[in-house]
Amino acid sequence: MSTRIQPFKGADAVHFDAVTCQIGTRTILDRISLTMKRGAITGVLGPNGAGKTTLLSSITGLRRPSAGTITVFNENLPERSNKLRQRIGVVFQETALYDELTTFENLSFAASLYTVARPKDRIAEVLELLSLSDRTHERARNLSGGLRRRVAIARALLHAPDLLIIDEPTLGVDVEARHAIWSHLRFLKASGTTVVVSTNYLDEALALCDTVAVLRTGQLLTCETPDKLVARAGSCLDVECEEQTGETITQALTGQHGILRIAQTPSGLSIFLNGKIVPDEIMRMVLQSATVSGFRVRGADLAEVFRSLEEVPS
Ligand SMILES: Nc1ncnc2c1ncn2[C@@H]1O[C@H](COP(=O)(O)OP(=O)(O)OP(=O)(O)O)[C@@H](O)[C@H]1O
Numbered sequence: 561m562s563t564r565i566q567p568f569k570g571a572d573a574v575h576f577d578a579v580t581c582q583i584g585t586r587t588i589l590d591r592i593s594l595t596m597k598r599g600a601i602t603g604v605l606g607p608n609g610a611g612k613t614t615l616l617s618s619i620t621g622l623r624r625p626s627a628g629t630i631t632v633f634n635e636n637l638p639e640r641s642n643k644l645r646q647r648i649g650v651v652f653q654e655t656a657l658y659d660e661l662t663t664f665e666n667l668s669f670a671a672s673l674y675t676v677a678r679p680k681d682r683i684a685e686v687l688e689l690l691s692l693s694d695r696t697h698e699r700a701r702n703l704s705g706g707l708r709r710r711v712a713i714a715r716a717l718l719h720a721p722d723l724l725i726i727d728e729p730t731l732g733v734d735v736e737a738r739h740a741i742w743s744h745l746r747f748l749k750a751s752g753t754t755v756v757v758s759t760n761y762l763d764e765a766l767a768l769c770d771t772v773a774v775l776r777t778g779q780l781l782t783c784e785t786p787d788k789l790v791a792r793a794g795s796c797l798d799v800e801c802e803e804q805t806g807e808t809i810t811q812a813l814t815g816q817h818g819i820l821r822i823a824q825t826p827s828g829l830s831i832f833l834n835g836k837i838v839p840d841e842i843m844r845m846v847l848q849s850a851t852v853s854g855f856r857v858r859g860a861d862l863a864e865v866f867r868s869l870e871e872v873p874s
Pocket residue numbers: 583586588606607608609610611612613614615760
């Protein structure tokens with residue numbers, strides 16, 4: 561297996577400067593400015609329709625901005641898109657493998673399109689990289705969703721791109737396959753490849769990315785490290801209790817430092833905490849004020865990230 565360490569030529573892989581994409585009268589991306597670091601995994605996080613795929617497509621040159629500029633490895637798009645295409649690997653949501661062909665045949669076809677040198681060796685190399693060697697001669701239609709995704713990633717790596725762009729890497733795959741894909745992407749990063757992924761899942765962004773760009777309705781809300789995002793969104797303490805008890809607890813905690821908000825739920829309360837307070841501290845206070853049936857601490861979800869971004873200007 562070969563790994564490639566890129567010579568260091570500037571820290572930025574991708575730079576957006578006030579990029580707007582309009583389709584008809586709709587603004588799909590609204591004055592986005594952001595930088596994606598070379599050799600890092602950058603996540604583009606947002607709900608359905610936020611503009612993630614459009615943002616990724618614009619890095620590949622497939623979607624042209626209506627205003628603003630995009631540079632990739634210091635080359636301007638769209639003027640240099642032909643040259644850049646050789647340095648970019650792309651995996652979009654539709655895996656689009658030929659079902660009747662084997663893994664090897666699918667990759668062999670792609671290798672001929674990219675005019676990959678020593679295609680047989682390179683195919684063996686990328687299959688090994690994605691732990692797919694034992695699937696070389698399996699027909700695509702017999703592969704699980706997670707394996708198909710990995711074959712698609714292997715295919716995008718055939719021409720040894722410096723930048724790999726993946727739209728929703730783990731969409732529709734099971735938990736085990738998800739972790740396998742994450743570990744392959746981390747390995748690619750360690751080998752010097754810059755990776756950009758879009759995702760709907762906060763946990764994926766946190767597990768995988770060095771930096772997360774959060775998009776909503778075409779606007780960039782923030783671009784920061786996962787740690788900062790977690791600190792902002794905090795955690796949630798779910799309390800199982802009767803409605804009346806919930807009211808008592810809410811009163812007891814009113815004005816308490818570290819609590820972002822308290823919401824009633826069918827089974828009791830959800831107490832949202834900022835990253836500066838330890839949930840145990842609040843649990844103790846809850847138990848001093850009432851008797852409850854149970855507790856659960858969980859990370860905040862995407863909705864909570866948005867709420868925190870609205871409450872605390874970045
Ligand atoms: N060709 C198009 N014509 C009209 N509207 C479009 C087109 N492409 C995208 N859109 C709209 O732009 C918005 C952003 O789409 P985009 O696919 O970039 O979002 P996304 O964040 O990737 O969503 P998802 O998570 O569902 O893939 C959506 O409202 C979508 O309907």
